[in-house]
Each structure stands twice: as C-alpha cells, then as structure tokens.
Amino acid sequence: MEPxxxxxxxxxxxxITRRSFIKYCSLTASALGLGPAFVPxxxxxxxxxxxxxVIWVNGLxxxxxxxxxxxxxxxxxxxxxxxxxxxxxxxxxxxxxxHHAEAALEETIRKYKGNYILAVEGNxxxxxxxxxxxxxxxxxxxxxxxxxxxAKAIISWGACASYGCVQxxxxxxxxxxxxxxxxxxxxxxxVPGCPPIAEVMTGVITYxxxxxxxxxxxxxGRPAMFxxxxxxxxxxxxxxxxxxxxxxxxxxxxxxxxxxxxxxGCKGPTTYNACSTVRxxxxxxxPIQAGHGCIGCSEDGFxxxxxxxxxxxxxxxxxxxxxxxxxxxxxxxxxxxxxxVHAAVSALKAAQKKSQSRPSAESRAREDA
Amino acid sequence: MRDDLTxxxxxxxxxxxxxxxxxxxxQTSVYVYExxxxxxxxxxxxxxxxxxxxxxxxxxxxxxxxxxxxxxQFVMGYIRFAHFAAGLVLTVGFLGRxxxxxxxxxxxxxxxxxxxxxxxxxxxxxFEIRWxxxxxxxxxxxxxxxxxxQLAMFFFITLGVSFMIVTGLALYSEGLGxxxxxxxxxxxxxxxxxxxxxxxxxxxxxxxxxxVIFMIVHIYVAIxxxxxxxxxxxxxxxxxxxxxxxxxxx
Numbered sequence: 001m002e003p004x005x006x007x008x009x010x011x012x013x014x015x016i017t018r019r020s021f022i023k024y025c026s027l028t029a030s031a032l033g034l035g036p037a038f039v040p041x042x043x044x045x046x047x048x049x050x051x052x053x054v055i056w057v058n059g060l061x062x063x064x065x066x067x068x069x070x071x072x073x074x075x076x077x078x079x080x081x082x083x084x085x086x087x088x089x090x091x092x093x094x095x096x097x098x099h100h101a102e103a104a105l106e107e108t109i110r111k112y113k114g115n116y117i118l119a120v121e122g123n124x125x126x127x128x129x130x131x132x133x134x135x136x137x138x139x140x141x142x143x144x145x146x147x148x149x150x151a152k153a154i155i156s157w158g159a160c161a162s163y164g165c166v167q168x169x170x171x172x173x174x175x176x177x178x179x180x181x182x183x184x185x186x187x188x189x190x191v192p193g194c195p196p197i198a199e200v201m202t203g204v205i206t207y208x209x210x211x212x213x214x215x216x217x218x219x220x221g222r223p224a225m226f227x228x229x230x231x232x233x234x235x236x237x238x239x240x241x242x243x244x245x246x247x248x249x250x251x252x253x254x255x256x257x258x259x260x261x262x263x264x265g266c267k268g269p270t271t272y273n274a275c276s277t278v279r280x281x282x283x284x285x286x287p288i289q290a291g292h293g294c295i296g297c298s299e300d301g302f303x304x305x306x307x308x309x310x311x312x313x314x315x316x317x318x319x320x321x322x323x324x325x326x327x328x329x330x331x332x333x334x335x336x337x338x339x340x341v342h343a344a345v346s347a348l349k350a351a352q353k354k355s356q357s358r359p360s361a362e363s364r365a366r367e368d369a
Numbered sequence: 370m371r372d373d374l375t376x377x378x379x380x381x382x383x384x385x386x387x388x389x390x391x392x393x394x395x396q397t398s399v400y401v402y403e404x405x406x407x408x409x410x411x412x413x414x415x416x417x418x419x420x421x422x423x424x425x426x427x428x429x430x431x432x433x434x435x436x437x438x439x440x441x442q443f444v445m446g447y448i449r450f451a452h453f454a455a456g457l458v459l460t461v462g463f464l465g466r467x468x469x470x471x472x473x474x475x476x477x478x479x480x481x482x483x484x485x486x487x488x489x490x491x492x493x494x495x496f497e498i499r500w501x502x503x504x505x506x507x508x509x510x511x512x513x514x515x516x517x518x519q520l521a522m523f524f525f526i527t528l529g530v531s532f533m534i535v536t537g538l539a540l541y542s543e544g545l546g547x548x549x550x551x552x553x554x555x556x557x558x559x560x561x562x563x564x565x566x567x568x569x570x571x572x573x574x575x576x577x578x579x580x581v582i583f584m585i586v587h588i589y590v591a592i593x594x595x596x597x598x599x600x601x602x603x604x605x606x607x608x609x610x611x612x613x614x615x616x617x618x619x
Contacts, residue, residue: 163564218547219556220564228547244444246433254433263430270567300564312428312574313567324571325429328578335582339589342501346593349503 007046007209021046028206031199033225045210052209053108053116055147056090059140060133060167060176061122065158066092068195072202073282080202085209088116102136105143109150117208118151120144120161124182125174132174141182148183153214155189155204156180159297162190162222169303180221189214190221192273194297199278200226220300222272231268231294234276237261255291265309266293273298398601398610399512401476405469409462410606413530416459417580420533423452424577428570453541460534476513483523490516508598509619512611518590525583529576536573540566 005013011021025042029035034042058066070093072080087093088108089101096104108116122140125132130139148154156179159165167176180188191204204223207215215223232238240246241260248254248263260266268276271294275286287294293309296302306313312323322330402410426448436442470478484490497517499505509515514522539558542551543566562568595602601612 219560224547230543233544233546239439242446243439243442244430244434244446244448245439245442246430248433259433267567270565270570296565296567299567302565305565305567313571315571315575324574324578325425328575328581331578332581332585335585339585343589343593345503346597350597 005051006049007051008043008048010051011046028210031203032207032210042210045212049209049212051086053088053112054085054090054119054205055088055105055108055116055151056093056119056121057140057143057147058091058135059120059122059124059144059160060174061158061160061165063092063121064195065121065160065201066090068193068198069157069201070198071281072198076202080205085117085205105147109147113150115152116150117153117155117205118147118186119155119157120179121157122160123164123168123176123178125167125176126182127173127175132176144179144182148186151186153187153189153208154179154183155191155208157191157201158196159192159194159302162192163300163302165194166303169301187214188221189217189223192222192227192298192300194302196298197226197274197278197280200274218272222298226274226278227272227298229272229274229277231271231273231276231288232266235260235268235288236276237288258291261288261291261293262311264293265307265311265313267296267299267302267305267308268294271296271299398612400609401474401512401605401611402609403469403473403477404609405465405473406477407606407609409466409469412462413459413466416455416462417584419451419455420459421577421581421584423448423455424574427452428574456534456537456541459530460538463530463534479513479519480522480527483520494520508594510599510613521583521586525579525587529579529583533573533576533580536569536576540569540573 008021011024012018016024022039022043025046026036026039029038029042032038056066089105091101094101094104122133124130124139124141124144126141130141133140135143156162160167160176161179164172164176164178167174168178180190189204189208191201193200200223203226204215207223207225215225218224218227220227232241235241237258237260240258241262245257245259246254246263247259247261250264262269266288268288275294276288279286279289295308296305299305306315306323310323312325314321314323315327427445430445430448434442434444436444467481470481493509493516496505496509497515500508501517513519535555536558538551539555542549542555545551547556558569559566562572591602591606594600595604599614601610605611
C-alpha cells in the first residue's frame with residue numbers, strides 16, 4: 001500500500017497556515033462538544049494519521065444529502081473533502097465519469113481493503129431484483145453489497161439510507177429498503193434527516209477520523225451528540241408552548257408574534273435532531289424559525305405518520321381518514337348510545353316485571369295478614 | 370300493625386313491616402373489598418378522570434390565552450404537570466394494587482387473572498351475557514365480580530391501565546432525556562413501535578378512548594346492577610360490604 005498523506009500535510013499543501021490549522025482543531029473540538037484538552041489530541045491525530053478513504057455511493061435518493069454536505073461550514077465541506085478525507089468515489093463530486101469512475105471505486109476497495117468508510121446516500125430497492133436503481137449497468141444493491149463487504153464502517157446518510165424515506169413510504173412499490181436491513185454484518189451509523197444538517201454530517205466524519213471509532217450511538221444507531229434531544233426540547237418557541245400560546249391559523253396574529261406551532265402539526269415534540277441548536281445554513285435559521293412546523297424528517301417512516309399539519313394525525317390503518325379522537329369519540333358514542341338504549345330497555349323490563357309480580361305480592365300480603 | 374313496626378324482627382331490624390319481613394334476608398352482608406382496594410379504586414378513578422381530561426388537552430390544547438408574557442404564563446405547563454402527576458399517582462397506585470392482590474383476600478386477586486381454563490367459568494360468562502341481553506329472567510348472586518365483569522376489568526383496567534402506564538412512562542422518559550433511568554427502563558417501547566415516538570403518542574391517545582369506553586360501561590352497569598341485581602354494587606365499593614337482597618339459591 002502506497003503511503004497516504006496525513007491530514008496536516010494536505011492542509012499545509014493547500015496553503016493553510018499552522019495557526020489556521022490549530023484554530024480549526026479548536027473549532028472542531030468545540031463543535032463536537034469536547035474540552036480544550038482535546039485540541040492537541042485532534043491536532044496530533046491530524047498530523048499523524050493518514051487520510052481516511054471514503055467511498056460515497058448513491059442509491060435511490062434526491063441528492064439533498066450531498067447538497068447539504070457541500071454547505072457544511074464548521075468544518076468547511078471543502079476542508080473535509082480536500083483535506084480530511086480522501087473522497088475516492090462520489091458520483092456528484094468526482095470529476096471522473098463512466099468507466100473511469102467505476103475503476104476508481106474498484107481500486108479503492110482493493111487498495112484499502114477493510115480500511116475505508118462507506119458512505120451511503122439513498123437506499124437500494126429490492127423488488128424485481130433491484131432493477132429500479134441501476135448504477136454502472138448493475139442494480140445498486142449489488143454495488144452496495146460489493147462496496148460494503150470490505151468497508152470498516154458504514155455511514156447511512158439521510159432518511160433514505162437510515163429509514164427508507166419517501167420511496168419506502170406505503171405502499172413502497174419498489175421495496176426500497178434501508179441500508180441496515182441489507183447490510184447486517186458491519187457497524188452502521190445512521191445520520192437521518194431529509195437532508196441531515198451539514199454540520200452534523202461533517203461533524204460525524206470528523207469525529208470518526210479523530211477518534212478512529214464510531215461516536216456514541218443512541219438506541220436507533222444515531223450519533224447521540226446530535227440526535228440526543230428533541231427539536232421541542234431546545235426550541236426557542238418552547239416558552240410559548242408552556243404558556244399555552246399557539247399559532248391557530250397560518251395568517252393569524254399569533255403566527256406573526258412567533259407563537260408555538262404545535263397546533264399547526266409541528267412534529268418537534270417527537271423528532272430527535274439538532275435543528276433547534278445547530279440550525280441550518282451556518283446557523284442562520286431552521287424550519288420553525290421560518291414559521292413552519294417541524295415535519296419530523298429525521299424520524300423513522302415520517303411520510304407515513306399522517307399529515308404534516310395535524311398534531312393528532314390520521315390513522316391510516318382504519319382505511320378512512322380519521323384520527324385517534326374521531327375513532328375514539330365514534331366508539332365512545334356507539335357505546336354511549338348502546339348504554340342509553342340498554343338502560344331504557346332495562347327500565348321497561350323492570351316495570352314489566354313489577355306489574356307482573358304485583359298480584360302475587362298482594363296475595364302474599366293477604367296471606368300474612 | 371303499629372306495634373309490629375316498633376318491635377325488632379328476628380333479624381334485629383327495626384321498623385320492619387310484615388310485608389318487608391318476608392323479603393328480608395338472613396345473610397346481611399359479606400366483607401369483600403378491603404380498605405386498600407376501596408382506596409385504590411377511588412384514587413384510580415380520580416386519576417383517570419384527570420388523566421383523560423388533561424391528556425385530551427395535551428393532544429388538542431385549549432384556545433390560546435394571553436394572560437401575560439410567555440414567561441409569566443404556564444397554562445400548558447400546568448396541564449402537563451397535572452397529567453404527569455396523576456399518571457405517577459396512577460402508577461404507584463397500580464403497583465400498590467398488585468401488592469394487595471398478593472397479600473389481600475382472594476377477591477383482590479380477581480382483577481389480575483381470567484380463569485379461561487374453567488368450563489363452568491365460561492358457562493357463567495355466557496349466562497351473564499344472556500342476563501345483559503334480557504334473556505335471563507334473574508341474575509346470579511356474586512360476592513366478588515361476576516365472570517363477565519371480571520373479563521371486562523381484566524381487559525380494560527388490568528391490561529388497559531398497564532398499557533397506558535408503560536406507554537405513558539416511555540413518553541415521560543423522553544422529556545427526562547435519553548440519559549435518564551426511566552428511558553433506560555422504557556426505551557424499548559419505541560423500538561416496538563417502529564422507532565418513531567409519534568406512533569407511541571397515537572396509541573397512548575387511542576388507549577385513553579379504550580379507558581373512556583370502559584368508564585361509560587362501568588358506571589352504567591354499576592348503577593344498573595345496584596338497582597336490578599340481587600346484590601349491592603355501588604355501596605360495596607364505599608363500605609366494602611356486599612349485601613344481598615334475598616336468600617334464594619340460583
């Protein structure tokens with residue numbers, strides 16, 4: 001194996017000064033929530049470690065993950081791509097195309113067997129032998145299995161790779177399947193979202209390079225540092241929720257005042273992501289700040305959870321469009337009506353019984369006397 | 370006649386008319402529901418009322434109020450606090466009820482099992498259904514719950530409340546955070562629901578209606594049977610004593 005340049009060497013080659021490099025290390029440390037003691041550790045790692053080869057494959061997807069990724073600001077995606085990782089194969093970002101591109105993929109797999117990270121954007125459709133997604137003349141699922149076989153770890157970018165997203169929404173005609181259900185023998189880190197936040201993507205890669213291991217994952221395999229809290233927990237509109245001040249209609253006074261979007265169907269209370277803390281586009285804003293509720297794009301099966309604009313959403317299981325309250329009230333109504341009828345019949349029966357038994361009671365009373 | 374009224378009857382009943390004397394039962398009462406069961410019943414009932422009301426408002430909050438600035442107003446906060454407090458009271462009460470099922474009398478155990486292996490039990494379930502369908506002329510007398518009531522209690526209260534406690538604590542643990550002990554205990558609920566906590570919210574909401582349906586039927590049947598059956602029902606959950614209106618066999 002020919003020696004790969006370290007991160008530091010590559011950065012210096014690009015004219016980055018030592019001072020900027022150390023600055024970058026401290027920024028990265030704080031972005032990852034690490035103390036100042038970790039700055040020299042990160043610097044040391046970047047000075048001595050060879051760049052990690054990354055293969056970035058695309059299945060059924062919309063490229064919003066790539067679009068988000070190249071907008072990463074801390075660290076800059078440019079730095080990640082050009083300095084930190086060795087992005088050896090990526091449809092969207094690489095210059096090569098066609099046979100050259102496929103050759104680069106094969107070469108990377110061969111040269112860095114067991115040492116490269118496989119980043120998956122999108123997912124493989126399994127129906128019809130995977131014919132709904134063809135890459136380089138073959139079903140994508142074959143490329144995925146091939147590339148995953150010798151990977152050190154797999155990153156599932158976005159809701160597609162993590163959970164299936166829109167192409168896996170009911171009835172899922174192509175049988176689009178998330179990566180962890182196809183590749184079961186490799187460590188997989190899910191970075192869901194549609195797309196994931198740029199800084200979350202670059203942050204996850206930086207962590208993996210720096211510490212040479214997966215970050216701490218939650219129960220669902222998402223990095224806990226970015227997906228440990230709900231949008232609702234850190235939402236700047238939370239005080240309005242607790243106060244009971246809600247936007248009641250999109251164009252009302254409360255919407256202008258920036259009240260809580262809970263009644264407009266905001267999924268912030270059930271969505272784990274860093275939007276309300278990291279925000280988007282270099283911390284500029286995020287959906288709720290822009291006046292629209294969270295749609296829960298980083299949660300499993302978010303397309304199948306009913307309307308984005310209802311809080312108590314429709315139960316698709318019942319066929320007809322009705323929510324838990326409508327189903328419950330209908331059931332309670334039927335039971336209530338049944339009880340009323342039953343009570344009426346009971347009263348009639350009791351009256352009937354009394355009138356039938358009265359003569360005998362009177363005769364009994366006569367006998368007693 | 371007047372003298373008869375003032376003299377105590379053989380049963381020790383005062384102001385008993387001869388006509389009533391024919392109806393008076395020899396067996397006056399059986400102590401069925403011990404104090405812990407009765408206290409649990411009423412605490413549980415109160416907690417369920419609070420939980421249904423506040424839970425409905427958590428799903429569909431009341432109209433926005435402008436009492437003061439958000440910092441000085443805590444309407445939704447109080448509704449949620451009441452819900453969580455009542456939920457924890459319900460949970461502790463239910464655990465206490467399980468304790469009493471083990472150490473209390475045998476009637477206290479009725480809520481926690483259904484003797485589906487007993488043919489005569491099923492026959493009595495069918496009889497009770499016939500009674501409620503007006504096909505049986507007279508109900509049987511039971512010291513504890515009748516088999517149909519036992520079946521309903523088991524599915525609506527024992528299973529229903531357990532389901533609400535488990536899903537409720539899981540949802541509550543989300544507020545405490547992924548690092549909390551409660552999340553470590555109940556995080557599996559989200560795995561079962563497919564990972565999205567919105568699903569857990571929905572089934573918890575449906576569970577409320579399950580309990581509401583029980584409440585409607587339970588209160589109706591308790592009052593109806595108090596009037597129409599051959600035994601006391603409502604007062605038994607207050608005094609603990611089951612009284613019977615006659616001494617006749619089935």
